[in-house]
């Protein structure tokens with residue numbers, strides 16, 4: 001073969017490559033348009049296995065070689081897969097909670113504490129509401145530090161059904177009474193969709209806990225109420241699961257969502273959960289929502305609260321949640337990890353006041 005002939009073949013190959021490139025991109029455009037047309041018809045399923053099989057059959061029937069059918073099918077399946085990914089990528093762009101949907105940070109004002117405005121915000125309080133006296137003591141500590149928010153659990157989803165389950169609405173009433181007395185806003189967890197509307201009368205912020213992050217009926221109910229939501233990450237939820245859970249709330253009209261990283265379950269046993277610290281900047285990049293870190297439940301260790309909080313703020317968290325109890329040793333839940341008042345002072349001096 002002459003050198004000139006080889007050059008000519010190579011240049012033809014280059015030309016064919018560019019033609020294939022053009023056709024693949026043309027196909028990508030058509031796939032996107034098809035997805036759009038499907039959506040307009042109310043069909044939400046992008047992947048249609050029957051349609052894919054029909055397309056592959058048609059290709060096989062027309063294959064004249066030199067490639068074998070198996071090779072051709074393999075190549076086309078890759079092209080189809082790339083098309084599907086193109087549709088999926090476009091779909092995440094459409095999420096209401098995504099940064100692509102809204103570039104500016106969502107700022108959520110809770111009793112003057114603006115979550116997402118760039119300054120760190122704090123939510124402290126006991127794990128569970130046990131009595132008026134117990135909550136009032138914590139409220140006084142919070143107020144004396146010039147802080148604005150108290151947390152406390154009235155409905156406690158516990159791992160064991162024999163553990164303290166909380167005071168329910170009686171607990172919410174205690175929280176409301178004390179919050180009014182001390183000028184604080186109240187954050188508390190709701191576990192049942194049917195309680196949300198009634199609970200909104202007592203609460204300033206509704207928390208959805210880790211164990212309920214994929215309780216979709218609860219998420220929908222939270223999306224229909226006119227109160228900010230603290231949504232905790234499920235202990236086995238990926239960042240994508242977490243973002244989609246937030247989307248459930250936003251899709252029903254309530255865009256005031258504070259995401260709370262609270263640790264995930266791993267094989268590590270030296271902490272109660274593993275604080276997924278990089279989830280914070282990922283969530284900040286992927287969504288426009290404020291992101292806070294619960295240092296109590298992620299670590300499960302009092303000695304790690306301060307370093308974990310410092311790390312969370314250093315990596316870009318909009319706030320910290322931590323549990324404080326007048327006498328943690330006798331607490332009805334999470335006795336191992338709540339701060340007493342001396343530790344609260346220390347936490348305040350080292351983390352909040354700086």
Ligand SMILES: [Mn+2]
Nearest residue numbers: 127323333334
């Ligand atoms: Mn707790």
